[in-house]
Amino acid sequence: MSGPRLERPGVLAPPCGAGDRNFPVDHRGQQERPHAAPPRAVAQAGAWRVSRTLRGQLVLPGGVVPGELHFGRTLEAVMPQAEAPQDVFILPGFVDTHVHGGGGGDTMDGPGGIRTLARLHARHGTTTLLPTTITNPWEKVLAALQAVREVMEAGGVVGGADVIGAHLEGPFISPQRLGAQPAHTTLPTPDRVAEVLDSGVVRAVTLAPELPGAWEAALTFAQAGVRVGIGHTRADAEMVSALLDAVHSAGGRTCATHLFNAMGGIEGRQPGPPGALLADPHAFLEVILDGIHVHPTSFRLAHAAARGRVVLVTDAMRAAGLGDGESELGGQPVTVRDGRATLESGSLAGSVLTLDVALKNAVRAGIPLPEVSRMLSAAPAASVGLTDRGCLEPGLRADLTVLDRDLNVVQVYVAGLPLLENTP
Numbered sequence: 001m002s003g004p005r006l007e008r009p010g011v012l013a014p015p016c017g018a019g020d021r022n023f024p025v026d027h028r029g030q031q032e033r034p035h036a037a038p039p040r041a042v043a044q045a046g047a048w049r050v051s052r053t054l055r056g057q058l059v060l061p062g063g064v065v066p067g068e069l070h071f072g073r074t075l076e077a078v079m080p081q082a083e084a085p086q087d088v089f090i091l092p093g094f095v096d097t098h099v100h101g102g103g104g105g106d107t108m109d110g111p112g113g114i115r116t117l118a119r120l121h122a123r124h125g126t127t128t129l130l131p132t133t134i135t136n137p138w139e140k141v142l143a144a145l146q147a148v149r150e151v152m153e154a155g156g157v158v159g160g161a162d163v164i165g166a167h168l169e170g171p172f173i174s175p176q177r178l179g180a181q182p183a184h185t186t187l188p189t190p191d192r193v194a195e196v197l198d199s200g201v202v203r204a205v206t207l208a209p210e211l212p213g214a215w216e217a218a219l220t221f222a223q224a225g226v227r228v229g230i231g232h233t234r235a236d237a238e239m240v241s242a243l244l245d246a247v248h249s250a251g252g253r254t255c256a257t258h259l260f261n262a263m264g265g266i267e268g269r270q271p272g273p274p275g276a277l278l279a280d281p282h283a284f285l286e287v288i289l290d291g292i293h294v295h296p297t298s299f300r301l302a303h304a305a306a307r308g309r310v311v312l313v314t315d316a317m318r319a320a321g322l323g324d325g326e327s328e329l330g331g332q333p334v335t336v337r338d339g340r341a342t343l344e345s346g347s348l349a350g351s352v353l354t355l356d357v358a359l360k361n362a363v364r365a366g367i368p369l370p371e372v373s374r375m376l377s378a379a380p381a382a383s384v385g386l387t388d389r390g391c392l393e394p395g396l397r398a399d400l401t402v403l404d405r406d407l408n409v410v411q412v413y414v415a416g417l418p419l420l421e422n423t424p
């Protein structure tokens with residue numbers, strides 16, 4: 001392969017720390033197929049691997065620039081150039097830290113369901129995800145964690161997104177703020193926390209801070225490297241802020257579990273969990289940007305108050321990618337109509353969102369593409385401590401999502417391997 005190399009053999013610090021400017025993107029112009037040179041096999045360290053080249057508009061942390069990528073399993077060179085196809089946008093692959101299901105599969109189904117959802121979401125640009133459990137009887141929750149472990153130990157999902165651990169959403173949540181979670185809540189006792197940590201796969205957890213034992217559990221999770229999510233809670237702002245401070249002081253990472261949903265609202269005298277989470281300088285903030293869960297103005301508020309900390313998630317259930325009809329969530333019947341998933345009670349039952357749609361919704365809300373890309377890749381990766389992916393930087397994994405001028409996904413690469421049929 002020719003051309004300059006910007007090799008970076010090891011990644012010691014979180015990537016994606018470049019500039020912070022806005023670069024509005026004009027999506028008009030002629031449509032072109034992504035330019036991809038045919039792959040070549042080259043020898044490296046005695047093994048054969050494929051080296052690929054992609055040209056287009058590179059969506060970098062500081063802006064969108066024309067250029068070229070060379071990559072195998074990792075990105076080998078990221079080279080800005082004077083000219084490149086105008087209507088091809090190359091982004092780091094999306095990272096979904098909160099996804100229950102998709103394509104008919106659900107995390108609670110076992111390994112088969114996890115593989116199904118990982119493949120469905122990969123077709124929509126997600127290259128890394130955390131299968132997410134739902135509040136269920138304890139043994140079922142543990143079984144779901146074992147299923148995630150089984151998938152990971154088997155080497156991941158062929159043709160799917162990289163599974164890098166589980167998000168334990170419930171059962172350590174408020175019975176008064178269930179949202180669509182079934183009423184199988186339980187307390188985060190030290191024994192239960194130890195049991196879920198023993199699975200070795202929990203990478204994010206959702207806790208209601210007001211539960212007895214939640215504070216100790218949060219610190220235990222933080223010390224184990226697990227992102228502590230605040231959600232499904234009736235806590236007040238003071239309690240949330242205090243817990244965030246404690247976790248950050250212990251070196252842990254925090255996040256709002258679907259900001260604004262299942263946690264009350266913001267008022268001047270009662271900022272509630274959303275106020276505490278927005279005001280904290282370190283907490284990441286999950287947002288379900290499906291046009292149903294969060295108003296576009298609330299989303300813009302989050303972006304303005306918490307630049308770099310917003311994490312777009314799907315919270316998708318098994319019906320994602322299947323269209324309208326009858327479905328299921330955590331053992332409860334769900335109806336999907338006009339893209340809205342509801343329980344019999346009328347409560348929202350997760351979403352049928354995919355991250356490519358979330359991207360379009362964010363752009364439609366007026367957020368520049370590099371900022372949206374950060375919400376889809378760098379921020380979620382950082383929120384769960386992933387330092388080997390999240391932006392287009394030499395040395396990082398070649399997880400790539402390629403969009404056309406209308407921001408439709410046309411190509412996806414996971415660790416350099418093409419996933420879509422139309423990927424060269």
Ligand SMILES: [Zn+2]
Binds near residue numbers: 098100132169315350
């Ligand atoms: Zn959820």
